[in-house]
Amino acid sequence: MDKIRIRGGAPLSGNITISGAKNAALPLMAACLLTDKPLHLVNVPDLSDVTSMAELLTQLGGEVDFKKAAESHRMTLCAKDLSSTTAPYDLVRKMRASVLVLGPLVARAGEANVSLPGGCAIGTRPIDLHLKGLEALGAEIALDGGYIHAKAPQGLKGATFTFPIISVTGTENLLMAATLAKGETRLINAAREPEVGDLAHCLNGMGAKISGIGTDTLIIEGVNRLEGTTHHVIADRIEAGTYAMAAALTNGSVRLKGAHLALIPTVAALLQQAGVELEENDDSVLVKGPSDRLQGVDMMTEPFPGFATDLQAQWMALMSLTEGAAMITETIWENRFMHVPELCRMGANITVHGSSALVRGVQQLKGAPVMATDLRASVSLVLAGLVATGDTLINRVYHLDRGYERVEEKLRACGADIERVR
Numbered sequence: 001m002d003k004i005r006i007r008g009g010a011p012l013s014g015n016i017t018i019s020g021a022k023n024a025a026l027p028l029m030a031a032c033l034l035t036d037k038p039l040h041l042v043n044v045p046d047l048s049d050v051t052s053m054a055e056l057l058t059q060l061g062g063e064v065d066f067k068k069a070a071e072s073h074r075m076t077l078c079a080k081d082l083s084s085t086t087a088p089y090d091l092v093r094k095m096r097a098s099v100l101v102l103g104p105l106v107a108r109a110g111e112a113n114v115s116l117p118g119g120c121a122i123g124t125r126p127i128d129l130h131l132k133g134l135e136a137l138g139a140e141i142a143l144d145g146g147y148i149h150a151k152a153p154q155g156l157k158g159a160t161f162t163f164p165i166i167s168v169t170g171t172e173n174l175l176m177a178a179t180l181a182k183g184e185t186r187l188i189n190a191a192r193e194p195e196v197g198d199l200a201h202c203l204n205g206m207g208a209k210i211s212g213i214g215t216d217t218l219i220i221e222g223v224n225r226l227e228g229t230t231h232h233v234i235a236d237r238i239e240a241g242t243y244a245m246a247a248a249l250t251n252g253s254v255r256l257k258g259a260h261l262a263l264i265p266t267v268a269a270l271l272q273q274a275g276v277e278l279e280e281n282d283d284s285v286l287v288k289g290p291s292d293r294l295q296g297v298d299m300m301t302e303p304f305p306g307f308a309t310d311l312q313a314q315w316m317a318l319m320s321l322t323e324g325a326a327m328i329t330e331t332i333w334e335n336r337f338m339h340v341p342e343l344c345r346m347g348a349n350i351t352v353h354g355s356s357a358l359v360r361g362v363q364q365l366k367g368a369p370v371m372a373t374d375l376r377a378s379v380s381l382v383l384a385g386l387v388a389t390g391d392t393l394i395n396r397v398y399h400l401d402r403g404y405e406r407v408e409e410k411l412r413a414c415g416a417d418i419e420r421v422r
């Protein structure tokens with residue numbers, strides 16, 4: 001199994017090009033199921049989660065052609081004829097975002113059988129809201145043998161659905177389903193994450209009639225059919241935030257090409273409070289570490305535009321070297337502190353109290369062998385390794401490959417001493 005070895009200490013300096021967003025690409029790929037025409041996606045990141053989604057779409061009868069070029073990967077997806085409406089356990093358990101095929105399949109084929117995703121490392125992750133929303137649109141849902149069986153033989157009907165709590169993929173599933181429903185659908189308390197907006201824009205490019213994009217109320221006027229289109233996937237704000245924190249931690253200076261502060265408003269504000277300099281130009285953000293020590297800044301994760309939970313572990317690595325202390329509160333996932341014991345093994349001083357963690361800044365982290373437990377936890381260990389004295393060896397890096405494209409290459413180009421070992 002691959003490992004990553006990092007020798008810390010070098011301040012990062014140079015340019016990093018931000019890839020297309022994983023969490024935008026996955027629903028966009030699933031949207032190909034809504035039409036028999038080709039969907040062209042530009043700026044698709046080359047990640048194992050993208051490969052898993054492509055495998056699932058192929059299983060359903062779609063054709064996926066992924067052309068990887070140095071700067072901009074292009075993917076053409078075409079689900080001319082659906083050969084199956086079943087998303088099997090073996091594929092869904094590998095990647096929970098597989099549940100994103102549920103809405104499009106019911107809308108286009110009138111039925112879907114999708115394995116229940118089950119729990120995962122960061123929380124129980126129920127999908128009850130996806131199912132309640134589809135029921136509101138007229139689907140009949142039954143759970144049997146570990147599968148969701150959804151049926152709408154006469155097609156879906158527009159309705160108003162209010163999310164009791166904000167769900168990103170729940171909003172995306174219902175948004176896709178509603179595009180082909182009869183009449184108007186209103187999704188209230190919808191997720192406002194930029195990836196939801198990106199999906200809505202692509203669907204409109206395919207002929208859907210969605211308004212309210214970027215707000216918490218999405219209004220969808222159903223249409224009879226959707227066409228193909230070409231769509232550019234937005235930049236990965238989580239990748240941008242991660243490398244911004246890497247630059248800050250190592251007291252470096254890194255230009256993030258393709259990054260936009262509007263996609264990480266709260267993260268940007270908190271980085272500045274911690275003493276990090278951010279300078280936005282046309283299509284890049286220059287991040288510079290503080291002239292003095294980083295300051296401790298409290299943080300709470302929240303749905304967009306709040307601080308993204310997918311940057312919580314990285315913020316914790318950053319806060320572990322500050323002057324003073326920081327309270328970090330996780331409000332989205334109930335089990336997303338698995339990086340804490342690993343960071344502590346590297347010398348961080350962190351105590352967890354329920355859903356909050358108190359991080360007391362230390363002068364120095366020390367390299368150690370550590371274990372990656374999920375995607376974002378893994379990258380927080382990479383950040384810690386970049387600034388620690390000596391060698392850090394990160395085990396189980398397959399988690400990283402799910403969401404970070406060419407991570408060693410990008411960091412090495414900025415002077416990091418990092419390599420993959422087998």
Ligand code: EPU
Nearest residue numbers: 023097125126127128129130166167168169170310332375
């Ligand atoms: N929830 C329910 N019922 C539902 C759906 C969600 O109770 O039917 C709860 C969840 O248990 C959680 C909260 O609502 O406590 C938010 O979950 P959400 O549905 O928004 O999460 P998701 O859509 O499954 C996406 C991202 C995650 C990211 C979360 C929160 C994708 C493919 N995944 O997950 O990304 O953490 O939104 O922003 O978009 C990652 O990339 O590392 C990652 C985990």
